[in-house]
Structures are given as C-alpha cells and as structure tokens.
Amino acid sequence: MLSCEMRLAGSGLTSDPTYKSHYGLCIWPHQKYPWHAVCPQDMSDQIRRKKKLSHSPRNNSAGSRNTDNNPVSLHPAIRKFLQAGGFSGELPPELEQTYLRPLIQQAMDVALYSHYEEEVRPCIDLIDHLRSLGLEKDLSLPAIAVIGDQSSGKSSVLEALSGVSLPRGTGIVTRCPLELKLKNVKEKDVWTGFITYNNHRQELTDPSEVEQEIRIAQDIIAGKGVGISHELISLQIEASNVPDLTLIDLPGIARVAVGKQPLNIGDQIKQLIKSFIEKQETINLVVVPCNVDIATTEALKMAQEVDPSGERTVGILTKPDLVDKGTEKTVVEIIQNQVVELKKGYIVVKCRGQQDINEKLTLRRALEKEKVFFEEHQHFRFLIDEGKASIPCLAKRLTSELVDHIKKWLPKFEKELSDRIYTITQELKYYGEGVPDTENEKITFLIQKINTFGQHVVSLALGEEPETFIQKERCYSKVRKEFQQWKVYLNHALHQFQCDLKNNVCAYERMYRGRELPGFTNYKTFEAIIKQQVCRLEQPAMLKLKNITEIVHESFMAIALHNFNGVPNLLKASKMKMEELKKKQERHAVSQLRIQFKLEDIVYSQDSNYSDNLELKATEEYREQTPDQNSLTSKMSTSKSKEESIQEMSTHVDTYYKIMSDRLADQVPLIIRYYMMQEFASNLQVQMLELLQNRQQIEEYLEEEKTIAEKRRTLKNKLDRLSKAQVHLLDLA
Structure with a gap:
C-alpha cells in the first residue's frame, strides 16, 4: 500500500482537482475494490488479463474506449500511474471506470482530507467561532459576497454549492442580504438547517x-x-455534501424600475451591495452570464470601483450552454484573463x-450533467484539467480563497x-461599574463617589487635575493666562498714565496748591493723583474675578459630570452645591478685593x-537728558522754577504708581486664587460629604439613568465578546 501511495504522489494526481470528490472534503471508499487489497502489480496483471479478453481495437498508447467504441480520454496522471505499474497500452473502459478511478480517488481523498484537517479546518473553525461569539456586530469578518445583474444565475450557483433550492423568479427575487453559512460535517446523510432573522431562529x-x-x-x-x-437573513446549513464557506447573496442589480418598484430601486440596490463589497474583509464573487458582453456588466463595474486591483474579486461565468456557436473562443479568452483581467481569475460553471x-x-x-458537459465540450474540456470549470472546482477554489484571505486578514x-478592547475598556471606565444592590454596598459606593469627586476638585484647585478632565488645556493654565493678562493691563495703564502725567500734574497743581511757595512739592496733589488711579483699576480687577470664577466653575462641573454620570440626582445635588458655593465664594472675593483697593x-x-x-527713577531721567540740558541745568539758579516743580511731582507720582502696580499685580491674583480655587474646592468637598448624613435620600441619589445602564451593559457584552475572541486567538497561537 505504501508503494502505491508513493506512485500516486509521483504521478502528480494528488494535486489535480479533476477527479477529486465534489468538494475535496470527505472520503468515499470504493466497496468492490478496497484500497488495502490492491497493489500496483496486482492491478497491472488484472489489466493485462482484461486486455487479452477484450476485442476492442488496439493502439500503442495508454488510452481507453467507452462502450460505444469511442476513445476514452485518460488523464495524464492515470497514464503515468499505469506506466509506473509496468503497463502500456489501451485500458478497457469498464475496468478504468469501476476499478482504477475509484482506487485513485480514494488515495487522493485520504491525502486531501489530511491536508484539510491540518490547514483548512482551523481557519474555517476560527471564523465560525468568532461568528458564534457574535463578533460580526463589532468587527468585519472574512466572507464572500455574491453579486450579479438580474437573471445572471446567482441563485443557481448558490443552489449548486449549498444543495438547497433558493427563491427564483423574474425581477427582484433576493430582497434582503442572505448570509449562507455552509458547514461540512463528516457524517453522511446528515442535514441540519437554521434560519435566523429579527431575533427569530428556526430549525x-x-x-x-x-x-x-x-x-x-x-x-x-x-x-x-x-x-x-x-436587514440580514442568516441561513446555516450543515451537511456532508457542502463545502465550508460563508456566502452572502445580495439582490440582483436592477437597471429600470418595473411595476410597483420604487423609481430609485436601482440606486437602493447599489447602495446595499456597496455596503458589503467595499469591506476589505470581503471577497467579491461576480456572476456574469457567458452570453452577455462582460464589459457592460454592472456587477463587475461595481466590483472594480471598490477593488480596482482585483485582489478581492473572482469572476464566475454561468450559462455556457447558451453561448452562440463561434463565440466559444471569446468565453475561453475571458476565462484565461485576456479580456477583463482579475488577479483571482474566472471559473465557468x-x-x-x-x-x-x-x-x-x-x-x-x-x-453529473455539468461534468459530462465540460468533459465532452470541444472548447471547454481543457478547463476541467486547469481547475477553471465546474461547481466542484468552484467550491474548492472558494474555500481555498477564503482560507488564504483569512490568513492575510488575521x-x-x-x-x-486589541485596539477595540482598549477603547471599550476606557469607555467603561467613564461609565463606571454601576450601582450595587445592597444598602451597605450602596452607602460605600456613594462614599467612594463623593470622596473621589472631592479629591479631583482639590487636585484641580492645586493645578494637578487628572488627565481625564483636561479639555485642550488645564484649568490652572487658563487661570494663569488670566493673571498674566491682568499684569499686562497694569503695565498698559502705567504707560498711559506716564503719557498723561504732565498735564494731570499741572491741573492738580492749579486745583490743590495752597499756601506753598513755588518750588515746594504739594503732598495733597500727589495723593489726589494716586487715589484717582487706584479707583480706575478696581473695576478691571472685578471683571478678572468674574472671568476666573466661570473658568473654575466650568471645570468643577466637568468633574461632577465625570464622577456622577449615570446618577442624575446625585449630579443635580452636586450642581446645586456648586452654584451656592460659587456665589458665596464670589461674594467673599469681591469683598476682599474692595478692601484691598481701599487699602x-x-x-x-x-x-x-x-x-x-x-x-x-531719577537716574533714568538724568540719563535720558541731553548734554545741553545737563549743562543748562548746572548753570541755573538753585531756586526751582514752576516747571521744575511739576517735573519733581511727576517723578514722585510715577515712582509710587510703579510700586502700587507691582503690589496689585500679585495681590489681586492671590485673593482670587484663594477664594475661588482653594477655598471653593475645600468647602465643596465638605458640603458634598454632608449629603451622606441624610440616609433616606441615598436611594434617590443613586437612582441610575436607564440609558447609562443600558450603554454600560452593551459595552460589557461587547468587551466580553472581544475578550473571548482574543483568548481564542491566543489559544490557537
């Protein structure tokens, strides 16, 4: 037996698809001539004996004839196998049909099934398992979408692959995407089916x-x-005579609305088809009749739009028996990829x-009828040997394409x-774990919620808020910018004051000068100028307080929303506390700022x-003077003129204003920061803890929003599916 296996391997027959079982998946042993009872020498002897008894015409080649005395074409691999057994000549047809081919078929099936179990089955099982987890709801899985114009033969192809009759007729027959899950099982004469749609499942x-x-x-x-x-209809079929495939049958492309069809029925169908075939995980199976111009086929055009390189497209030619005589060559050229090139090529059925x-x-x-058609067709018979014709070749090819696609996709x-698991995990953190059931657990849960909220607002007030709450920039960064703008405003006011100072001093000299002789500085004039400037700065400081209060309040609200999301009553209570405290703290800050400006x-x-x-200041003014001015000053009398008196006053006012401005540049931000950040956060933390004193309202505070609970449940289910899929992949690795 080992010798015969080696001869088969050497003949190249094990790699040829022509004489394989329908789908290359199961073993059908020949009962009359069991494999283990035969060896090549025995078979050669029987062939020779049969040859002597035969009266059919002879020739010198390893050929054969059928019962009608017509030559029977032997596969080159069979001829090579016979020659390896020491036989050269003509093979009697009855022996070739009943003895040799079943023997070779069985050996091929053994090798194919072993390869299938090692290479193909794990890939198919992986996708089946992922589908059973419901992963299609979250991620696209490899599949084969079947598209074609109306009456292109889509249903016939799917019937041949699945072994079941599908809806037929004229016009639009397929009105919903039909997911056809075919699963091969070892047991013969077993057939199980399930149809699922709209949460309805029927055996x-x-x-x-x-x-x-x-x-x-x-x-x-x-x-x-x-x-x-x-909406998808899912049809699952488990049988011994089907390949392991998942096919999605889509509506035939309609060009013109007929009868009661909507006027835009063509566009509706194209949008539906495109939603499937544009996915990179989908292999597009384009069905085209042999008796139409392939260049005008709408289905092929759509496939080329979403897959220009043809990496995901397989062409299926149907109705070869309807080809006009003389045009067979064109069909062959299409199949040989010489007309419209597809990298995955064509198969005719x-x-x-x-x-x-x-x-x-x-x-x-x-x-069986299809097999005879191709074997006897003058132009198409060689396509069988190349694996480009017949439903069995198509089934094997599609299974192979799907497995290769899965390996590339994995x-x-x-x-x-992994990315989706991380994203969903982060999303779940946002929604939290949900409210527990028992009273003690609820109290603990509420304490944790309030404590976490308090820690977050205190951290924010100190400029250390968690990354989760940062929206473009930190709250403290925004507040710091406001403080910097306050300093810029003071500098601008100082510059403006210096420009207007000389005129102001002259005016105040006229208003406030008393009995002082010229040359003496008037202190009242000095005080009047300073107080006027202080008054002008108070309102801008109050405006700065208001701006910062809104920034802090907005940030605290964001923290509350994050911590109390899903428990609207607790969120509402925190908002009320914040609003009350904001007003209180703002009043304190306003009062303190007014005291500061009174000081x-x-x-x-x-x-x-x-x-x-x-x-x-005097040194700076001296340096700014020109040499002529310095010389003139040294020659003047020690008695001060009116102009000198004004200049001296200006110097004193300018000097003091600079001191006051620097003081306010620090003091106003300190007051605002203390009342509207540190004390606001600290008091809010304490007041939120006071909510725990009212035990009767705890149940009300923790009443969860239904949409949040549903969203959390959905995310948990999704995470569970994805995690199971990840574990399954790790197990396979």
Missing part, C-alpha cells in the same frame, strides 16, 4: 423547506411586494436552467481587536523701598 429539518422559509423571512423584513431591506427545474432535475444529477484583525487709597510704602525706587 429546518429538510432542504425542501429552505425556499419557502426565505420567502417568508423576506416578506416579514421587507414587506410583501418588491421592496428591499438591509453550468447550473440548472429553468427547463431542468421544470423537469425536477435534482442538484446531484445536475452536477494579523490586522489581531491588532484591531491702596492709603498712600504708603516702606521708606527704603520708596527711596530706592525714587533714586532709580
């Missing part, structure tokens, strides 16, 4: 039920008539036609899965401080 016990149940589902979802819907359906031709018999999916009405500075500033 099907016989393939004959499928067509009617799909029609019922479409009527429920899209309404009776010709309307379409984006012959499915049941309307006459076959009327004659109640079974799907199994249709497969690394990207793993990263996307500034008292003209005072330490002698040494004032003298130092005065000397510095």
